[in-house]
Amino acid sequence: MRLTNTIYKLSLIFLFACVCSISKAQEKGDVLIKNGTVLTITKGTLENTDVLIRDGKISKIGKGLKAPSGAREIDATGKYVMPGIIDAHSHIALSSINEATSPVTAEVWTGDALDPLDVSIYRALAGGVTISHALHGSANAIGGQSETIKHRYGTLDMDGLRMEGAPRTIKFALGENPTRVHGERSGIVPKTRMGVEAVFRSSFSEAKQYMEKWDTYNSAKGKKDFKGSAPEYNLRLETLADILRGNIVVHCHSYRADEIYMLMQVFKDFGIKKLVFQHVNEGFKVAPELAEFGAMASVFADWWDYKFEVYYSTAYNAAILTKNGVVTSINSDSGELIRHLYHEAAKTQKYGGLSDEEALKLITINPAKQLGIEDRVGSLEEGKDGDVAIFSAHPLSIYTVPLYTIVDGVVEFDRENDPADMRLYPDPEETIDVTLHEREDEDRCMDINDANYLLTDK
Amino acid sequence: MKQMKNIILTLTGVFCVLLSYGQNAKATKGTFALTNATIVTVTSDTIKNGTLIIADGKIADLGKVSVPAGAKTIDCKGLFVFPGMIESGARLGLVEVGSDPRTRDYNEVGDVIPQMQALTAVNPNSVLIPVTRVSGVTTSLAVPTGGLFSGTAALINLHGYTPDQMYAGFEGVVLNFPITGKRGRWDRRSEEEIKKDAEKALEKLNDVWGKAEAYSKIDSAIVAGKAASKLDYYPEMETLAPVVRGEKTLLIEVNAANDIKAAIEWVKDKDLKVVFTGVSEGWRLAEELAEAEIPVVTGPVLDIPNRGYDKYDRSYSNAGIMHKAGVTVAIRTNDAENVRNLPYNAGFAATYGLGKEEALKAITIIPAKLFGVDDQLGSLEKGKSATLFITDGDPFEPKTQVKYVFINGWNIPMESRQTKLYEEFLDRSPGLKK
Numbered sequence: 074m075r076l077t078n079t080i081y082k083l084s085l086i087f088l089f090a091c092v093c094s095i096s097k098a099q100e101k102g103d104v105l106i107k108n109g110t111v112l113t114i115t116k117g118t119l120e121n122t123d124v125l126i127r128d129g130k131i132s133k134i135g136k137g138l139k140a141p142s143g144a145r146e147i148d149a150t151g152k153y154v155m156p157g158i159i160d161a162h163s164h165i166a167l168s169s170i171n172e173a174t175s176p177v178t179a180e181v182w183t184g185d186a187l188d189p190l191d192v193s194i195y196r197a198l199a200g201g202v203t204i205s206h207a208l209h210g211s212a213n214a215i216g217g218q219s220e221t222i223k224h225r226y227g228t229l230d231m232d233g234l235r236m237e238g239a240p241r242t243i244k245f246a247l248g249e250n251p252t253r254v255h256g257e258r259s260g261i262v263p264k265t266r267m268g269v270e271a272v273f274r275s276s277f278s279e280a281k282q283y284m285e286k287w288d289t290y291n292s293a294k295g296k297k298d299f300k301g302s303a304p305e306y307n308l309r310l311e312t313l314a315d316i317l318r319g320n321i322v323v324h325c326h327s328y329r330a331d332e333i334y335m336l337m338q339v340f341k342d343f344g345i346k347k348l349v350f351q352h353v354n355e356g357f358k359v360a361p362e363l364a365e366f367g368a369m370a371s372v373f374a375d376w377w378d379y380k381f382e383v384y385y386s387t388a389y390n391a392a393i394l395t396k397n398g399v400v401t402s403i404n405s406d407s408g409e410l411i412r413h414l415y416h417e418a419a420k421t422q423k424y425g426g427l428s429d430e431e432a433l434k435l436i437t438i439n440p441a442k443q444l445g446i447e448d449r450v451g452s453l454e455e456g457k458d459g460d461v462a463i464f465s466a467h468p469l470s471i472y473t474v475p476l477y478t479i480v481d482g483v484v485e486f487d488r489e490n491d492p493a494d495m496r497l498y499p500d501p502e503e504t505i506d507v508t509l510h511e512r513e514d515e516d517r518c519m520d521i522n523d524a525n526y527l528l529t530d531k
Numbered sequence: 532m533k534q535m536k537n538i539i540l541t542l543t544g545v546f547c548v549l550l551s552y553g554q555n556a557k558a559t560k561g562t563f564a565l566t567n568a569t570i571v572t573v574t575s576d577t578i579k580n581g582t583l584i585i586a587d588g589k590i591a592d593l594g595k596v597s598v599p600a601g602a603k604t605i606d607c608k609g610l611f612v613f614p615g616m617i618e619s620g621a622r623l624g625l626v627e628v629g630s631d632p633r634t635r636d637y638n639e640v641g642d643v644i645p646q647m648q649a650l651t652a653v654n655p656n657s658v659l660i661p662v663t664r665v666s667g668v669t670t671s672l673a674v675p676t677g678g679l680f681s682g683t684a685a686l687i688n689l690h691g692y693t694p695d696q697m698y699a700g701f702e703g704v705v706l707n708f709p710i711t712g713k714r715g716r717w718d719r720r721s722e723e724e725i726k727k728d729a730e731k732a733l734e735k736l737n738d739v740w741g742k743a744e745a746y747s748k749i750d751s752a753i754v755a756g757k758a759a760s761k762l763d764y765y766p767e768m769e770t771l772a773p774v775v776r777g778e779k780t781l782l783i784e785v786n787a788a789n790d791i792k793a794a795i796e797w798v799k800d801k802d803l804k805v806v807f808t809g810v811s812e813g814w815r816l817a818e819e820l821a822e823a824e825i826p827v828v829t830g831p832v833l834d835i836p837n838r839g840y841d842k843y844d845r846s847y848s849n850a851g852i853m854h855k856a857g858v859t860v861a862i863r864t865n866d867a868e869n870v871r872n873l874p875y876n877a878g879f880a881a882t883y884g885l886g887k888e889e890a891l892k893a894i895t896i897i898p899a900k901l902f903g904v905d906d907q908l909g910s911l912e913k914g915k916s917a918t919l920f921i922t923d924g925d926p927f928e929p930k931t932q933v934k935y936v937f938i939n940g941w942n943i944p945m946e947s948r949q950t951k952l953y954e955e956f957l958d959r960s961p962g963l964k965k
Contacts (some may be wrong), residue, residue: 359955361962376624378867378868380630386952389953423931471928472882494842499840
């Protein structure tokens with residue numbers, strides 16, 4: 074009995090080792106996509122056109138291209154080829170999300186908690202999504218730093234998921250979540266929207282003092298007869314200082330127009346420019362102000378009413394923002410919605426009549442701009458990353474089916490050859506009858522009675 | 532002349548302001564003729580370039596018919612007429628703001644409380660209702676949740692000022708079939724505890740059911756004059772008695788494969804009017820469901836698979852797999868504020884195996900039949916209720932616009948708080964500068 078047990082364990086370890094050895098972190102591939110309708114996003118729609126990816130980059134878009142030896146060829150006749158979809162707000166591939174222990178936790182980073190084994194990554198790929206923004210939760214006014222990941226499913230190594238070179242980002246949060254978690258639950262500031270503003274102003278003021286101390290020290294330390302020691306290093310203040318220096322893009326969870334306006338005033342006072350509002354359900358009410366500031370907006374297509382601060386929402390939000398000149402994206406914040414962002418984007422045609430091009434930008438080049446990666450992804454252009462999604466019909470049609478999803482020239486999803494079980498790390502002790510009875514988007518984001526990690530967002 | 536023009540312009544402006552800031556538009560009733568329309572009847576052939584007459588709240592006639600005198604004509608050239616979409620299970624009307632318990636009226640205290648009536652808790656003035664109906668969803672089943680017998684669900688039409696004005700003619704008792712697996716990812720109970728709890732729950736169900744059967748027998752005997760005594764007041768038994776006798780529908784919420792199997796077993800020897808709801812793993816037992824001739828209401832379709840090892844598109848393909856096996860399938864959103872996404876849930880099911888035609892039936896005639904209201908709802912036929920919507924295209928395609936909605940012959944205003952916010956803020960005044 075014991076022997077079989079040992080054999081069983083050994084074989085598991087062996088299996089694990091095998092999977093590790095075929096780990097494909099940073100793998101780059103060669104693919105030739107033939108004769109598709111190519112939705113470039115930035116350069117119009119090209120009929121019967123080929124897209125050649127070499128060594129993970131788009132090397133050529135044109136007609137009659139020849140496949141280099143060893144390249145995989147995909148016949149896209151009658152199919153639609155678009156850039157890989159980008160989700161500017163997600164919590165997939167994270168083993169923890171919310172460091173809900175203080176109103177300010179700028180020192181933590183979701184990049185330390187990446188979970189490459191999360192099957193949600195594959196499910197997102199099956200919806201044409203190649204990049205997501207693994208955001209910290211919204212419990213704190215100033216939350217943690219976040220990671221932009223590429224969906225290189227199959228790697229067992231956290232580093233394999235990171236989109237190398239993507240700018241640093243950090244999560245902020247306004248309204249009910251930080252006031253509920255800290256004010257209501259722990260009796261500390263912020264309990265109101267006044268308190269939320271005060272947290273920002275005091276944090277940035279402290280960070281400024283911290284920067285000045287270091288500046289004074291750095292300029293004095295080289296001088297003769299210098300006496301004294303370096304100021305104490307503080308990672309939280311270092312991070313805030315980096316925001317002041319413009320090195321980090323702020324992504325702020327927000328709902329109401331007044332609080333959105335407030336944060337823009339605070340940022341103006343501190344000279345901070347890189348600002349993306351997340352959810353921003355009432356962004357439509359201050360669309361001209363958002364456009365003037367240059368703040369961007371990452372919104373839901375139609376989620377509303379799950380809490381009081383989104384009761385006065387409208388599904389026309391994305392259209393109003395777009396028509397007012399705000400760079401807008403549609404995000405998921407959910408392991409379910411992320412699977413059909415193309416459909417969520419299509420809803421902006423019902424709610425506000427956006428054109429095909431405007432609607433597709435909401436899930437490609439616009440979120441790329443919001444993450445600061447638009448020079449590499451978000452459109453099909455020569456020289457950009459080989460991140461591509463191929464659909465059976467126009468991606469804004471309800472009848473479309475994602476067929477292939479390619480990341481860095483590697484085919485990560487292929488519907489025709491899709492095995493049923495795509496888990497990387499099956500649990501031999503898993504209970505067969507496990508079933509989820511609540512929709513993930515209802516539970517995961519709103520429940521505060523359980524562990525902190527439940528408080529992800531929304 | 533110029534002055535006159537100015538006055539007219541000003542007056543027009545004032546009128547427009549009054550219109551947009553005045554009270555909510557009201558529905559209107561009368562005789563309507565929808566002309567030159569493509570009429571998708573659902574139950575028989577689609578009529579091209581036809582006319583549909585609405586009078587006294589009913590479909591007075593349809594086809595190549597002439598317009599009666601005095602009818603308001605709506606030219607539907609290039610437009611399509613469909614029967615109103617029916618949501619087969621939601622909390623619409625029973626909740627206003629999801630996170631606020633003071634606005635949640637779908638989950639009463641108690642385990643065996645079938646006597647709790649969803650219909651009386653429906654708020655006819657909920658902001659969510661206009662948001663839903665302008666998308667063509669005209670009818671919705673308001674379902675209580677929680678416990679073993681949660682209460683009595685009620686079918687409502689999404690127009691009216693009292694629950695009675697909204698009532699669409701169907702009530703069903705909700706049973707949450709005992710769950711033998713984990714309840715979700717946060718369920719920390721051990722295997723043994725889960726098994727024990729499940730056994731206890733099934734025991735309790737059988738115990739309650741036994742009592743209901745006994746109550747029903749005594750009650751029937753009294754009614755038949757064979758027994759003289761009067762029964763004590765047991766509201767839950769009074770509600771269950773017609774269910775036990777197969778007169779009233781039992782809606783059994785059941786999702787995991789093992790539970791579906793157990794539920795099929797449980798209903799087998801009972802002569803019940805039964806519908807399984809949820810049925811998210813129906814694809815695992817499609818043959819068994821078909822053989823047992825149990826119809827299902829499934830959804831949401833736009834959901835993740837139940838299990839980590841399931842194929843990614845199981846929730847999309849579930850309805851199609853069951854249909855192909857011969858199961859009667861209706862589709863629900865199980866939502867509250869976003870019941871308006873019902874056509875998209877049906878659309879995804881259509882794309883992943885159910886097909887367009889069946890998917891449309893799954894949100895029209897099939898639920899109408901399951902709820903026994905197909906003499907009124909679910910298709911466009913002469914004599915049925917004029918509960919319908921008119922679009923400029925395929926109702927499942929996101930870019931399609933819903934142009935008109937009629938509920939029981941009432942021409943519904945195409946506005947909701949969401950459309951009003953759009954009108955006010957698209958081109959805000961003042962803009963950046965006041």
